[in-house]
Amino acid sequence: MKKINEEAIKLVIEESKYNKKNNYKNGGPFGAAIVFGDKIIASAHNSVIESVDPTAHAEINVIRKASQILNTGDLSGCILYTSTEPCPMCLSAIIWSNIKEVYYLNTKEDADEIKFRDKQIYDYIRGENNILNMHHIESIEAKKVFDKFEEITDKNMY
Amino acid sequence: MKKINEEAIKLVIEESKYNKKNNYKNGGPFGAAIVFGDKIIASAHNSVIESVDPTAHAEINVIRKASQILNTGDLSGCILYTSTEPCPMCLSAIIWSNIKEVYYLNTKEDADEIKFRDKQIYDYIRGENNILNMHHIESIEAKKVFDKFEEITDKNMY
Numbered sequence: 001m002k003k004i005n006e007e008a009i010k011l012v013i014e015e016s017k018y019n020k021k022n023n024y025k026n027g028g029p030f031g032a033a034i035v036f037g038d039k040i041i042a043s044a045h046n047s048v049i050e051s052v053d054p055t056a057h058a059e060i061n062v063i064r065k066a067s068q069i070l071n072t073g074d075l076s077g078c079i080l081y082t083s084t085e086p087c088p089m090c091l092s093a094i095i096w097s098n099i100k101e102v103y104y105l106n107t108k109e110d111a112d113e114i115k116f117r118d119k120q121i122y123d124y125i126r127g128e129n130n131i132l133n134m135h136h137i138e139s140i141e142a143k144k145v146f147d148k149f150e151e152i153t154d155k156n157m158y
Numbered sequence: 159m160k161k162i163n164e165e166a167i168k169l170v171i172e173e174s175k176y177n178k179k180n181n182y183k184n185g186g187p188f189g190a191a192i193v194f195g196d197k198i199i200a201s202a203h204n205s206v207i208e209s210v211d212p213t214a215h216a217e218i219n220v221i222r223k224a225s226q227i228l229n230t231g232d233l234s235g236c237i238l239y240t241s242t243e244p245c246p247m248c249l250s251a252i253i254w255s256n257i258k259e260v261y262y263l264n265t266k267e268d269a270d271e272i273k274f275r276d277k278q279i280y281d282y283i284r285g286e287n288n289i290l291n292m293h294h295i296e297s298i299e300a301k302k303v304f305d306k307f308e309e310i311t312d313k314n315m316y
Binding site: 060137 | 184211222229230249262293315
């Protein structure tokens with residue numbers, strides 16, 4: 001295990017308290033930070049209600065912020081600190097951004113206890129509940145778009 | 159199964175072709191739309207490279223757009239159409255936004271074939287690979303933030 005950045009831990013706890021000042025009317029009690037080397041690149045808090053954006057979790061916000069600051073969505077080598085175990089949305093965003101190391105404080109079971117749906121979403125992905133109805137429609141035209149995409153050799157992959 | 163909106167299907171295929179004009183240097187071949195009743199509220203395409211934002215998948219973009227248009231992140235009753243089976247990030251965003259019905263065209267196996275990592279991320283969440291290192295740090299202070307949160311009765315939940 002790499003050396004833990006104590007400053008980043010203090011910061012994610014601070015960020016997780018940010019929405020308290022408005023009695024959590026603007027978002028949940030969650031904070032995150034991204035570190036590269038010894039440097040804290042960015043930090044953020046949950047702003048789901050304030051931003052009118054169900055995707056505005058602390059981790060999504062901090063990944064978007066760090067990408068703007070570093071001018072790349074490829075955050076390889078960065079470490080993400082978060083006040084709570086990421087939900088599957090944030091976990092996947094972390095993987096898409098090429099971050100490989102995550103430190104978290106509260107667990108998804110803790111989040112479940114304070115009535116957030118993280119655990120339900122994990123359970124859905126693992127096939128353990130049916131909170132969403134997914135319908136597959138076969139489409140030759142959609143498949144053709146993928147075929148054409150494959151033919152292009154100088155595209156940018158991510 | 160509800161009546162399928164053929165217009166929305168045409169639109170998500172159109173959106174999935176959007177990045178072709180720049181040889182997919184701005185993002186992947188993916189499109190999405192959100193429908194409420196008979197009305198298409200919003201549509202979007204993937205803009206991961208163009209927006210310098212690894213979270214800017216078609217579904218995330220369209221959820222953010224529809225939330226701004228409807229002035230709420232609660233998209234209950236809306237239906238999401240997407241050109242490809244959502245990755246776990248987008249799938250979770252759909253659940254967070256309270257959308258319950260999703261229609262998709264290409265599958266995650268199709269996406270795997272054109273070298274996107276959707277399937278790898280599903281496999282990670284199901285415990286079938288180890289592409290991310292998650293470290294839990296016990297924190298009494300972080301737990302206290304949750305305890306205080308629970309005490310507040312007039313907060314906004316989502």
